[in-house]
Amino acid sequence: MTPNLQTLHIKQLKLTLAGDTLLAMHRDIAPGEVLTVMGPSGSGKSTLLAYLAGFLSPAFQAQGELYLGDKRLDTLPAEHRGIGLLFQDPMLFPHLSVGGNLHFGLPRRARDKNAQVAKALEQIGLAGFETRDPATLSGGQQSRVALMRLLLSRPRAVLLDEPFSKLDTALRQEMRALVFGQLREAGLPTLLVTHDEADAAAAGGPIVVLE
Amino acid sequence: MVLLPAFGYLPVLGGNTFHLEAWQDLWARAGLGHSVWLSYASGLITTLVALFIVVLFLAASQGTWIDRTIRRMVSPLLAIPHAAVAFGLAFLIAPSGLLVRWVSPGLTGWERPPDLLIINDPSGLALMAGLILKEVPFLLLMSLAALPQLRPDSRVVLARSLGYAPGIAWLKCVFPALYPLIRLPVYAVIAYATSVVDMALILGPTLPPTLSVSILNWFNDPDLSRRFMASAGAVLQLGVTLAALLSWWIGEQAVKCLSQRWLTNGARSSGSTAIAVGGRALLITVTLLAISALFGLALFSVAGFWRFPDALPGTFTLDHWQRILPSVATPLINTLSVGLTATLIACVLVVATLEHAARHHLAARRVQWLLYLPLIVPQVAFLFGLVVAAESIAIRPQHALVVATHLLFVIPYLYLSLSEAYRRLDPRWGQVALSLGVSPWRAFWQVRLPLLLAPLLTACAVSLAVSIGQYLPTLLLGGGRVPTITTEAVAMASGGNRRLVAVLALLQALLPFIGFSLALLIPRFVWAKRRQMRGAA
Numbered sequence: 001m002t003p004n005l006q007t008l009h010i011k012q013l014k015l016t017l018a019g020d021t022l023l024a025m026h027r028d029i030a031p032g033e034v035l036t037v038m039g040p041s042g043s044g045k046s047t048l049l050a051y052l053a054g055f056l057s058p059a060f061q062a063q064g065e066l067y068l069g070d071k072r073l074d075t076l077p078a079e080h081r082g083i084g085l086l087f088q089d090p091m092l093f094p095h096l097s098v099g100g101n102l103h104f105g106l107p108r109r110a111r112d113k114n115a116q117v118a119k120a121l122e123q124i125g126l127a128g129f130e131t132r133d134p135a136t137l138s139g140g141q142q143s144r145v146a147l148m149r150l151l152l153s154r155p156r157a158v159l160l161d162e163p164f165s166k167l168d169t170a171l172r173q174e175m176r177a178l179v180f181g182q183l184r185e186a187g188l189p190t191l192l193v194t195h196d197e198a199d200a201a202a203a204g205g206p207i208v209v210l211e
Numbered sequence: 212m213v214l215l216p217a218f219g220y221l222p223v224l225g226g227n228t229f230h231l232e233a234w235q236d237l238w239a240r241a242g243l244g245h246s247v248w249l250s251y252a253s254g255l256i257t258t259l260v261a262l263f264i265v266v267l268f269l270a271a272s273q274g275t276w277i278d279r280t281i282r283r284m285v286s287p288l289l290a291i292p293h294a295a296v297a298f299g300l301a302f303l304i305a306p307s308g309l310l311v312r313w314v315s316p317g318l319t320g321w322e323r324p325p326d327l328l329i330i331n332d333p334s335g336l337a338l339m340a341g342l343i344l345k346e347v348p349f350l351l352l353m354s355l356a357a358l359p360q361l362r363p364d365s366r367v368v369l370a371r372s373l374g375y376a377p378g379i380a381w382l383k384c385v386f387p388a389l390y391p392l393i394r395l396p397v398y399a400v401i402a403y404a405t406s407v408v409d410m411a412l413i414l415g416p417t418l419p420p421t422l423s424v425s426i427l428n429w430f431n432d433p434d435l436s437r438r439f440m441a442s443a444g445a446v447l448q449l450g451v452t453l454a455a456l457l458s459w460w461i462g463e464q465a466v467k468c469l470s471q472r473w474l475t476n477g478a479r480s481s482g483s484t485a486i487a488v489g490g491r492a493l494l495i496t497v498t499l500l501a502i503s504a505l506f507g508l509a510l511f512s513v514a515g516f517w518r519f520p521d522a523l524p525g526t527f528t529l530d531h532w533q534r535i536l537p538s539v540a541t542p543l544i545n546t547l548s549v550g551l552t553a554t555l556i557a558c559v560l561v562v563a564t565l566e567h568a569a570r571h572h573l574a575a576r577r578v579q580w581l582l583y584l585p586l587i588v589p590q591v592a593f594l595f596g597l598v599v600a601a602e603s604i605a606i607r608p609q610h611a612l613v614v615a616t617h618l619l620f621v622i623p624y625l626y627l628s629l630s631e632a633y634r635r636l637d638p639r640w641g642q643v644a645l646s647l648g649v650s651p652w653r654a655f656w657q658v659r660l661p662l663l664l665a666p667l668l669t670a671c672a673v674s675l676a677v678s679i680g681q682y683l684p685t686l687l688l689g690g691g692r693v694p695t696i697t698t699e700a701v702a703m704a705s706g707g708n709r710r711l712v713a714v715l716a717l718l719q720a721l722l723p724f725i726g727f728s729l730a731l732l733i734p735r736f737v738w739a740k741r742r743q744m745r746g747a748a
Contacts, residue, residue, distance in 0.1 A: 055642050057572050078645040079654075085646040087639055094743035095661040104657070105647045135742035153647040
C-alpha cells in the first residue's frame with residue numbers, strides 16, 4: 001500500500017498574523033514517526049495544522065516551505081497534498097452510509113472498491129456494517145471508521161487534531177493503540193496536536209512545546 | 212428613468228423639453244396631501260405596532276411549550292401572500308363578515324349587515340391592520356434568526372441572577388443588542404408599508420387612495436399624458452418613503468438617548484407582569500386573526516346560500532371552485548413558471564456566490580446593503596423607471612421581463628435565508644473531504660450540498676412564496692399579458708364576486724404552502740435512513 005515512504009520536511013516555517021509572529025518551526029518528520037506538538041490554546045497549534053493541510057485563512061501570512069520527500073506541497077491546493085486529517089470528532093458524513101463514507105475515501109480509480117471497504121471494516125471489528133447509518137454507531141466505532149476512511153484515501157502524511165480528547169478514558173487507550181499502530185505500520189509521517197501528556201507518551205515520538 | 216418623465220421628458224409621448232407641468236398637475240390633485248399623509252402614517256404606525264408586538268412577545272417568551280407553539284404557528288403566516296391576507300381580513304371584518312356574524316344578533320342586535328365603512332375606511336385603519344398581520348411574522352422570524360448569535364439565554368440568566376425579572380432582563384440586556392441586527396428588516400418593512408399597492412387596493416381608502424395606488428391609476432390611465440404625472444408621483448413616493456425612514460431614524464436616536472437612564476436605573480421588576488401577559492396576548496391575537504382570516508376565505512369559497520347573521524353558511528357547494536378553475540389554468544401556469552424559473556436562477560446565483568465566499572474565506576458584509584436595496588426602495592418608484600426604460604429600448608412586456616424583475620426581490624430573500632445556513636455549516640466537513648483527496652467541485656456536490664439540502668429547499672420555498680406574492684412587478688413588467696393568480700385576484704377585488712375572490716385568494720395562499728410542505732417533506736424522505744440528517748433538518 002505504501003510503495004515509497006517519504007519524510008515530511010517543514011522548512012523555516014514562520015506563521016504571522018498582522019505582523020506578530022505566532023510560531024516558527026523547522027522540523028523533519030520521518031516515515032512512521034509521530035511528532036507531538038503541545039501548547040496552550042492560542043499558541044498557534046490550529047494555525048499550524050491549517051497551514052500544513054492547506055486551509056490557512058488569508059488573514060495569516062506564512063513564510064517557509066513544506067516538502068514531502070522532494071515534492072513541494074505548500075504551493076498545492078489541499079486536495080493535491082495527500083495529507084490526511086483526523087479531528088476531535090469523527091466527522092463521518094451524516095448523509096452517507098458507513099460504507100459510503102469509506103468509498104468516499106477511496107481514490108477514484110482504486111480497484112476492487114467493495115472488497116477494500118469490506119476488508120477495512122473487518123480490520124476494525126465492524127464486518128458487515130456497510131449499509132449502517134453512521135449515527136447509529138457508538139463514538140468509538142465512529143472513530144475507527146474515520147481512521148479507516150483516512151487510511152483508504154492513501155495519504156502520504158497525517159495530521160491528528162486532538163483526536164482522542166472526546167473519548168472516555170478506557171476507549172482512549174484502545175484508540176491510541178489502534179491509531180498509532182496503524183499509522184506506524186503504514187509508515188506515515190504524522191503530526192499530532194494535543195493537550196494531553198498521555199497522548200504524547202503513547203505516540204512515543206519527539207515533542208515540541210509551543211508557548 | 213423615472214426622473215426624466217417626471218420633469219416632462221419622454222420622447223415617445225412627445226415630451227422633448229424639461230418643465231414642471233407634471234408637478235403642477237400633481238400638486239393640483241384634490242386630496243394629494245391626504246394620500247401622502249396616509250402612506251407616510253400607515254408606514255410608520257404599522258411598523259411601530261408590529262415591532263412593539265414582536266419585542267413584547269420575545270421579552271415575555273421563556274421558551275416554554277406555549278411560546279414554542281406560538282412561534283411555530285406564526286412562521287407559516289409569513290408564506291401567505293399579502294393579497295390573500297388582505298382578502299381574508301376583509302372577509303373577516305366586513306360589515307357582513309365573519310366577526311360581525313359571530314356576534315350578531317346576540318351582542319349587536321343586527322339583523323342586517325350594518326351600514327358601516329369598515330374596509331376601505333378613509334383613515335386607513337383596515338389597511339394598517341392588514342399590514343400589521345404580515346409585518347409581525349416577518350419581524351419575528353428576522354429576530355429569531357438573529358437572536359442565537361447574541362446568546363440571549365446567558366444574558367437573561369446573568370441579569371436574573373442580579374435580581375431582574377425575566378421580561379425586564381430581556382428588554383434591558385438583549386434588545387439593545389438585537390435591534391442593530393434587525394434594523395435593515397425594519398427599514399424594509401417601513402419602505403414596504405409606505406408604498407404597498409396590492410393590500411391598499413383591497414383594504415385601503417378609495418377617496419383618495421394612498422399615494423402608491425393613485426400613482427398606479429395615473430400610470431394606467433388611458434390618457435397617456437397622465438404618465439408624466441405618474442412619474443412625478445413616483446418621485447414623490449420615493450420622497451415620502453425617505454421621509455418615513457428619516458422620521459424613524461430620528462425616533463431611533465431619541466429612544467436611544469432617552470432609554471440610557473432607564474437601562475441603568477436599576478428597576479428590576481416594574482411592568483414585568485404586563486410584559487409577560489401582554490406580550491403573549493398580542494401575538495396570539497395576531498395569529499388568531501390571521502388564522503380566522505384564512506378560515507373565512509375557505510368558508511366563503513365553499514359557501515352556498517348564507518343568510519346574514521348566520522355564523523355558518525346554510526349550504527355548502529363546490530360551484531365556485533368548478534366555475535373558476537378552468538379560467539385559472541393560464542394564471543396558474545404563469546405563476547408557477549415565473550416562480551420556479553426565478554427561484555432556479557436565484558438559487559444558482561446565490562449558491563455560487565456563497566460557495567465562492569466559503570472557498571476564499573470572504574466575509575460578505577458590504578453586499579448586504581446592496582441586496583436590501585430592492586426591498587428598501589419603494590417598488591412603485593423604481594418599477595415605473597424600469598417600465599419606461601424597457602419601453603424606450605423597445606423591450607416588449609413578456610415572461611422573461613417579469614422573471615427578471617422578480618429576481619430583484621427573490622434573490623435578497625434567498626440570500627438572506629441561505630447565507631446563515633452556509634455560515635453555520637462546519638468548515639471541517641469541506642476540509643475532511645479535501646484532505647481525502649477529492650476535488651473542491653466534488654466536495655461541493657457530494658458533501659456540502661447534501662448537508663445543506665434542507666435549508667436549501669426551505670430557501671427555495673421562501674423565494675417561490677416571494678415570487679408568487681409579487682403584484683406590482685408582474686402587473687407592470689408583464690404589461691397585463693402575464694396574468695398570475697395574484698394579479699387576477701387583486702383585479703377582482705373591486706367589483707368581483709366575493710366567493711370567486713375567496714377561491715382565488717385561497718389558491719394564492721395554497722401555492723406557497725405546498726412549496727413549504729415539500730421543503731419539509733423531501734429531506735425527511737431522502738434522509739429516511741439517516742438519523743442525524745433528520746435531526747439537522
